[in-house]
Amino acid sequence: MHARRSYVSARAVQILTYALVGFLVLLPIVPIVLQSFRATPLYDPGGAWTLSEYVALWHDATFWQAVRTTLIFGLLSTAISLAIGLAAAILVARTDLPGRWLVGFIMLWPAFVSHLVLALGWITAFGPSGFATLWLKEIVGEIPWTLYSLGGLSFAAGTSMAPLTYLYCIGAARTIDSTLESAARIAGAGPIRAMWTVSLPMLRPAVLASAILNFVTSIELLALPLLLGSPSGMEFLTTFVYLRGFEASTPRHGLVAAVAVVLLFAVTALVLIQTKLLGDTRRFVTVGGKATRPRLISLGIWRYPIAIGFFAFEALFIVAVLFAPVVRSFVDVLTPFVPIFDVLTLENFQSIFGYDQFIRSIWNTVLVALIGGFLGTCLIAAAALVSLRSDLPGAAGLGFLALYPRAVPGVLVGMGIVWAVAWVPGLSLLQNTIAILIVAFIMRYLPIGWGAIQPALLQISPDHDRAARSAGAGWLSVVTRVLLPQLRPALGACFMLLFVHFIKEYAAAVFLFAPGSEVIGTTMLTFWFKGDLGAVAALGTLQIAMVLVFMTAYRLIAGGRFGG
Amino acid sequence: MIRKLLTGAALAFWIAAVPGALAQGVAPAVYPANYSELVEASKKEPSLLVYSVMAPFNWKPVLDGFQKKYPWIKVETLDLAAQLWDRFYTEKANNARTADMIATLGVDRWIEFNGKGEVLAYKSPEDAALPAWAKPMPGVYALSADPLINVWNKRLVPDGKRMDTMKAVLDFALEQGDKAKGKLTTFDGGVAPLFGAWFHGWSLAYRGEGDIWQITGKLAPFSRYERSGGAMLEKLLSGEYAVAYLTSAITIYPKVASGAAKSLLEWSFVKDGQPLFPRAMAVTKIAKAPASAKLLLDHILTKEGQIAFSQGGLTPVRMDIKAGEIPYPTLGEIYTAVGEKNIGVLEFSDKNAAEILKAVGRFKEVTGR
Numbered sequence: 001m002h003a004r005r006s007y008v009s010a011r012a013v014q015i016l017t018y019a020l021v022g023f024l025v026l027l028p029i030v031p032i033v034l035q036s037f038r039a040t041p042l043y044d045p046g047g048a049w050t051l052s053e054y055v056a057l058w059h060d061a062t063f064w065q066a067v068r069t070t071l072i073f074g075l076l077s078t079a080i081s082l083a084i085g086l087a088a089a090i091l092v093a094r095t096d097l098p099g100r101w102l103v104g105f106i107m108l109w110p111a112f113v114s115h116l117v118l119a120l121g122w123i124t125a126f127g128p129s130g131f132a133t134l135w136l137k138e139i140v141g142e143i144p145w146t147l148y149s150l151g152g153l154s155f156a157a158g159t160s161m162a163p164l165t166y167l168y169c170i171g172a173a174r175t176i177d178s179t180l181e182s183a184a185r186i187a188g189a190g191p192i193r194a195m196w197t198v199s200l201p202m203l204r205p206a207v208l209a210s211a212i213l214n215f216v217t218s219i220e221l222l223a224l225p226l227l228l229g230s231p232s233g234m235e236f237l238t239t240f241v242y243l244r245g246f247e248a249s250t251p252r253h254g255l256v257a258a259v260a261v262v263l264l265f266a267v268t269a270l271v272l273i274q275t276k277l278l279g280d281t282r283r284f285v286t287v288g289g290k291a292t293r294p295r296l297i298s299l300g301i302w303r304y305p306i307a308i309g310f311f312a313f314e315a316l317f318i319v320a321v322l323f324a325p326v327v328r329s330f331v332d333v334l335t336p337f338v339p340i341f342d343v344l345t346l347e348n349f350q351s352i353f354g355y356d357q358f359i360r361s362i363w364n365t366v367l368v369a370l371i372g373g374f375l376g377t378c379l380i381a382a383a384a385l386v387s388l389r390s391d392l393p394g395a396a397g398l399g400f401l402a403l404y405p406r407a408v409p410g411v412l413v414g415m416g417i418v419w420a421v422a423w424v425p426g427l428s429l430l431q432n433t434i435a436i437l438i439v440a441f442i443m444r445y446l447p448i449g450w451g452a453i454q455p456a457l458l459q460i461s462p463d464h465d466r467a468a469r470s471a472g473a474g475w476l477s478v479v480t481r482v483l484l485p486q487l488r489p490a491l492g493a494c495f496m497l498l499f500v501h502f503i504k505e506y507a508a509a510v511f512l513f514a515p516g517s518e519v520i521g522t523t524m525l526t527f528w529f530k531g532d533l534g535a536v537a538a539l540g541t542l543q544i545a546m547v548l549v550f551m552t553a554y555r556l557i558a559g560g561r562f563g564g
Numbered sequence: 565m566i567r568k569l570l571t572g573a574a575l576a577f578w579i580a581a582v583p584g585a586l587a588q589g590v591a592p593a594v595y596p597a598n599y600s601e602l603v604e605a606s607k608k609e610p611s612l613l614v615y616s617v618m619a620p621f622n623w624k625p626v627l628d629g630f631q632k633k634y635p636w637i638k639v640e641t642l643d644l645a646a647q648l649w650d651r652f653y654t655e656k657a658n659n660a661r662t663a664d665m666i667a668t669l670g671v672d673r674w675i676e677f678n679g680k681g682e683v684l685a686y687k688s689p690e691d692a693a694l695p696a697w698a699k700p701m702p703g704v705y706a707l708s709a710d711p712l713i714n715v716w717n718k719r720l721v722p723d724g725k726r727m728d729t730m731k732a733v734l735d736f737a738l739e740q741g742d743k744a745k746g747k748l749t750t751f752d753g754g755v756a757p758l759f760g761a762w763f764h765g766w767s768l769a770y771r772g773e774g775d776i777w778q779i780t781g782k783l784a785p786f787s788r789y790e791r792s793g794g795a796m797l798e799k800l801l802s803g804e805y806a807v808a809y810l811t812s813a814i815t816i817y818p819k820v821a822s823g824a825a826k827s828l829l830e831w832s833f834v835k836d837g838q839p840l841f842p843r844a845m846a847v848t849k850i851a852k853a854p855a856s857a858k859l860l861l862d863h864i865l866t867k868e869g870q871i872a873f874s875q876g877g878l879t880p881v882r883m884d885i886k887a888g889e890i891p892y893p894t895l896g897e898i899y900t901a902v903g904e905k906n907i908g909v910l911e912f913s914d915k916n917a918a919e920i921l922k923a924v925g926r927f928k929e930v931t932g933r
Contacts, residue, residue, distance in 0.1 A: 041650065043657035120798070128746065129804035148788075227795065230752065231788040233933045247646050247756035249672040249921060332823045335801040337719050343824045355620045411647065415654060422658035431660060510647045511654065514661075515613065515640035526619045526643045531794030531815030 010475035014392045017382040024379075024443045025401050027424070028416025029264075032408060036257035042419065053254035057262075066240040073154055073225070073236065074218040080158025081214045084313075085165025086200075086207060091310065093173035094181075094199055095191075096296045098307045104170065106314045109322055111163035111497075112547040114504045114521070115223035116528060117325045117540030122147060122156045122228065124324035124334060132320050134336065153228045157218055159317050164217075164448070165210040167493050171456050172206040173199065174489070175286045178295040191297045199297075205284050205455035208277055212270045213451050216406045219263065222507070241409060256412060263407035271400050278458075285461045287486060326544070328537035348538035352523070361518035362542065364434050368519060369502040369546075372438040377495045379442065380449035381487065385479050388457050389465060399454070406447040410507025413444050418511050432514035440508045445501045449494040456490035457483070492554070499550060503543050595689045603634070605855035611638035612856040615652060615663035617843075618876070619643050625872035630863045637856045646758075649673050656682075656850060665857040667707060667845035671910065672757050672917040674844055678704060684847040686858055690865035698842060698881045700912035706842035707864050708878035709909065711898055712762060712810040715797075715820070715831040720747070720806035728832035730779055731772055733809045737786040744786045747806040749796050752789035753780075753927035759791070760924035761841070761910060766810060767923070769908025770837030781930035783809075789933070801828060810834065817877035817892045833893075838902040840895075840909045842881065 031042065036054070040047040057063050085107070091097045092104040110118060125132040126147045137143050146152055176199055184194040225236040237259065245256030278284075299306060328334045332343040352358045380402070387398035405413070417440050421427045430436040460483060468478045484491070506521025513522045520539055527535040616623075623641050630639065644651060648668055655662035666677070677683060678701045685702040698706035714727040727733050737744045753763040767776045788805075790796050793815035796808045813831075820829050845864065847857040863869045870880035874890035885894050899907060910916060927933075 041653065043650075043653040045657075123795075123799070123804075124802070127799070127802070127804055129799070129802045226791065230755075231749075231790055233789075242646075243755050246650060247758060249676075249757045249917070251650055253650070333801045333825050333828070334798070335824070335828060336803060337801075337828055338824045345823075351621065355624070357620045415650070418651075418654050418658060418660065422660065428660075510644070511651050513642070515642060522643075525645065528792065528794060529617070529643070529645050530619050530622075531792065531797055531812070531819070533794045533798050536794070 010390075011392070013382075013476065014386045014390050014395075017379070017386045018392065018395075018398060020379060021383045021398060021401055021446070024439070025404055025446065027420040028413045028440075028443065029404065029408065031416040031419035032257045032260050032412050035253050036261045038254050041251055041253040053252070053258040056252075056255060057258055062235060062240060066235045066237050069150065069229075069234055070219055070237040073150060073157070073229075074215050076151070076154035077157040077161060077218045078211055078215040080155055081161035081165050082207065082211055084159060084162040085210065086169055086203070088162070088166050088310070089169035089173045089203075090195060090199060091306070093170055094176065094195065094297050095299050096303065097299060097310075098303055099311070100307075103307075103310055103314065104166070106318055107166045108163045109318050109544075110160045111167075111500050112544045113322065113325070113540045114506070114524060114543065115160065115221065116227075116524060116536060117543070118160055118321065119156075119224050119227035120328070120533060120537060120540075121321040121324040122224075124328065125320045126152070126156075129336070131324070131336070132316065148228055148232045150229070150234065153224060153234075155317075156228060156321075157221060157224050159321075160224065161214045161217060164214060164451075164497070165207075167497060168206040168210040168451055168455060169203050171452075171489050171493060172203050172286075172459060175456075175459055176202050177286050181297060182295065191299060194297060202284060202286060205278055205458050208274050209451040209455050212274055212403075213406065213447055216263075216267060216270070216403075216447075220406065220409060238409065242411070246411065253415075256409065260408050260412055264404055267403055267407045268400060271403055275399075284455075284458050287460045287464075322544070325537040325540045328534060329541040332534070348532075348534035351527075351532065351535050352538055352542075357515075357518050358523050360516070361520050361523040364437075364517060365503055365520040366546065368434050368437055368441060369499045372441050372502050373495045373498040375438065376442040376445065376449055376498045377491055380446060380494055381453055381484070381491055384450065384453045384457050385483060388454065389462075389479070389483065390475060399450075402450040403447045405443050405445070408444075410444060410505070411510055413440055413508040414511030432517060434517045434519075436512050437509055437517060437519060440512055441502050441505055442498075444505065444508050445498055448497050448501060452494040452497055453487065453490045456487055460486050496551075496554075500547055503546060599689065602855050602858055606634060606853070606859055607636055609637075609853035609856050611640055612664050612853045612860060613661065614639065614641045614665045614667065614857075614860070615644050615648050616641060616667035616845075617643065617645055617648065617669060618667065618873075618878075622873065622876035622878065625875045626864060626869055629868055629872050630860060633863065634856075634859055637853075637859065639856075639860065644668075649677070652848075661852070662850070663848055664851035664853045665845060665847050665860060667843065669761075669841060669843045670758065671761060671912050671920060674701075674704065674912050675914060675917050677846075682849050684849045684851060684854060684857075686847055686861070688858075688862050688865055690862055693882055693884065694865065695881065695883070697909050697911045700842075700844070701846075704844050704846045704912065705861065705865060706881045707845050707870075708873060709840040709842045709881050709895060710879050711813045711833060712766070712839050712841070713813045713816060713831050713833055714807065714809045715800060715811055715816050715829055716807040717800050717803060717805070717828060718830050719828065720803060721830075726830070726832055727807055727809070728834070729772065729836040730770070730776075730809065730834060731836055733807055734779055734782055736807065737783060744806065746786070746788055747804075748783060748786045749788050749790050749799070749805045749808045750783075750810050751793075751812075752791050752933075754789070754924055754931065754933050755791065757920050757924060760927060761920045762810060762839070763927055764916065764920045764923040765839035765841055765908060765910035766834075766837060767908075767919075768910060769834075769839045769906060771906055772836035776837075777926055777930045780927065784931040787931075789931070797825075801825060810839075813879070813892075814877040821891065833898060833901045835902045835906060838898065838907050840879075840898070840907060842909065842912070843878070844912065 035042050037049050038047045039050050039052045088107045092100045124130055133143055181194050181198050184198045219237055222238045226239055241256045241259050244252045329348050330344060332345045383398050383402055386392055387395050421431055464482050465478050468482045506525055509519055509522050524536055524539045627639050652662050683703045716727045751759040751762050753759045770776050793812045796811055799805045800808055816831055819825050847854055851857050870882050871890055874880050879895060883896055887894055887897050
């Protein structure tokens with residue numbers, strides 16, 4: 001009797017989770033799919049159903065040009081993000097690299113600030129008149145790169161996406177059973193070979209998850225391509241879509257929506273490929289029943305050279321790039337013509353703190369990031385558990401559903417939700433409050449959180465579930481007492497990722513924010529469009545400060561750590 | 565044209581000279597007798613929501629003055645940029661709360677908005693004080709007429725050369741040759757009507773040799789094209805760019821007024837063709853607070869309201885605002901600086917909307933982008 005009741009309630013929880021994720025994801029996607037079959041914006045009455053927007057895309061030479069550029073950009077930047085993130089994760093988690101906690105900590109920094117600010121940092125440091133460019137020119141003579149090229153842009157985007165790869169892989173790298181590596185060493189493999197043939201393949205779920213997400217993210221990036229690519233005349237999928245869709249005389253929402261639908265199919269294909277590449281997921285189980293003391297691989301004489309090399313890389317491409325906007329936020333102008341001490345000022349911050357709306361936007365952002373991060377983590381964890389650890393029919397479908405939001409441009413998410421609010425009774429209560437922003441943001445970043453939890457869950461042996469089951473535990477007990485405690489690092493990473501993304505988000509807010517529910521992202525757009533980049537940099541500095549405060553608090557209160 | 569402006573100015577001066585007109589809650593003397601009905605009606609209305617492309621710091625001086633006149637009206641503004649129209653239409657279609665008043669740039673979208681019957685036709689008591697181009701459609705009023713200007717880095721443009729005409733910019737580029745490659749910038753006229761309008765506006769004003777497309781084509785090898793005035797300014801200061809031609813004055817004015825930027829940068833109106841871009845406002849037909857919105861529209865058009873908006877760099881449309889009354893040049897000063905014949909105002913007309921689209925294509929053609 002008891003067992004039966006717990007089965008029913010477990011089933012109810014599973015169905016509810018599935019329904020909630022489905023609702024959240026479909027909420028904006030349904031209006032977008034409908035829009036893709038209309039030539040005029042949904043708000044125009046009397047439009048007819050048509051395939052014309054798909055046909056128009058097919059025949060548009062600019063579109064194909066943009067697709068080509070975007071694919072090259074996507075592949076390049078994903079490869080770069082993988083190389084950097086993965087190297088850092090393995091070095092930090094598996095070796096005795098000196099100062100590895102610092103390597104790991106700095107690795108995360110690019111994730112802390114908006115891409116607008118990051119782009120500003122790249123221009124200030126590595127642009128034709130950037131301080132790093134000028135400095136290197138003095139030492140080396142010629143500068144072999146141009147930032148405003150496909151290569152330069154891909155490198156900038158790749159380092160900005162490396163934190164995701166690093167965060168996804170570090171958890172997996174930590175839990176690798178070191179007896180496997182020891183076995184390789186005993187069989188005669190050197191440390192590098194042991195890493196290459198044993199550690200690396202074990203990371204495949206995390207590597208694939210981050211590669212897919214970064215690839216789709218790079219397709220959806222706007223600020224970096226716009227600022228680093230457009231001045232040289234490059235057109236990308238997003239820049240193309242925003243121009244045709246929103247800034248043209250006759251807005252083509254259908255065209256934007258059609259691109260989004262095409263991307264939905266692309267994401268489906270990517271997830272299918274991922275499933276195929278992973279194959280039998282039991283191969284990746286590294287958290288078994290028996291505990292072993294993790295042993296680190298010794299780098300031997302390579303310890304210091306590798307450490308110095310990695311720190312130099314981080315100093316140049318992470319610290320210097322972020323340092324630029326932070327300095328910019330404390331000066332009137334940033335220029336090689338005037339000594340920096342002559343132009344120090346707090347004005348950039350004063351122009352933010354002088355207005356109620358802007359101060360409110362900061363508090364709203366804190367609330368959205370904390371509440372949204374918590375709710376989002378709960379939902380994503382539940383979804384992953386249902387998808388991978390329950391016998392609910394069709395549970396695997398959640399894996400697709402959870403990744404679809406990545407295919408939808410942020411502005412469309414906001415627009416779709418305005419429509420959904422009108423169609424779904426009761427939702428209008430949330431309108432013009434930060435609650436609607438939380439809904440939109442969780443939807444938008446579901447895939448990011450999913451990627452943090454899914455690989456970690458794959459690593460926990462189902463033997464645990466079976467052991468608990470045979471001891472009489474129901475599904476809910478298995479989940480709450482056995483699996484969730486072991487997932488704690490992944491849950492922390494998920495929360496952290498949601499938190500930083502919510503702090504930065506603006507695209508999805510453009511249609512949804514109202515007087516009283518402004519966020520930092522919308523405030524940043526205000527200053528951006530008014531050309532006040534000092535204030536933009538100041539907001540970026542505040543974003544960094546918020547994340548650092550949050551990480552410190554998390555460490556002190558929960559004893560958790562991220563990467564470091 | 566100038567005579568029309570001056571008649572308006574004289575009239576406006578007369579209005580402004582009426583003493584005691586702005587006591588709290590009392591209709592100004594020259595306003596119609598039933599103006600107090602409007603004031604009364606506003607007391608029963610919900611708060612006033614404005615969608616605009618102006619930031620809170622642009623609105624503050626305006627709303628401070630408005631609040632003194634009508635303390636019971638709560639005004640909320642949203643700064644929306646490119647998605648302003650789509651957001652309005654989407655909300656309207658869904659019966660959600662939306663703007664009572666709209667204030668933004670863009671010839672094509674304003675004509676579309678008016679064509680859809682979304683504008684509340686309203687004649688402001690300040691109407692007579694405004695030039696004809698500042699009241700293009702019934703209920704639509706220009707609140708500012710913003711110039712494009714040339715800005716340059718003094719360290720990179722030698723010996724006191726002034727980039728005060730487009731000819732001077734071109735001469736500078738040709739003289740410097742390869743050294744000037746990538747050192748010039750302007751807005752990317754090929755990406756959207758917003759920037760295509762820049763170039764069509766310039767063609768309306770240009771009186772120099774050849775036409776603007778020849779100049780644009782000749783400047784192309786030296787130019788990079790930006791979509792953000794702020795990015796141009798940063799790169800001018802860092803020395804990445806030497807000259808930004810035909811850039812937005814609103815971005816530049818407040819920045820070069822003081823500090824290090826003032827010592828590094830110099831700017832000028834464009835003497836061989838000075839484009840002016842009216843930015844318009846209107847009360848929406850579906851406004852939930854129409855009386856409050858009308859009061860705000862009127863307030864913005866008063867001399868006081870115009871001066872208030874000018875604090876953030878907007879150029880008032882009223883000619884009765886004298887030099888020194890606002891922190892940046894008045895319309896009168898621009899006319900004096902470049903001469904009346906060299907002024908081109910991008911009016912809100914069907915013809916201009918069509919020409920702007922052509923300009924977008926033309927820009928791509930001559931720059932090879």
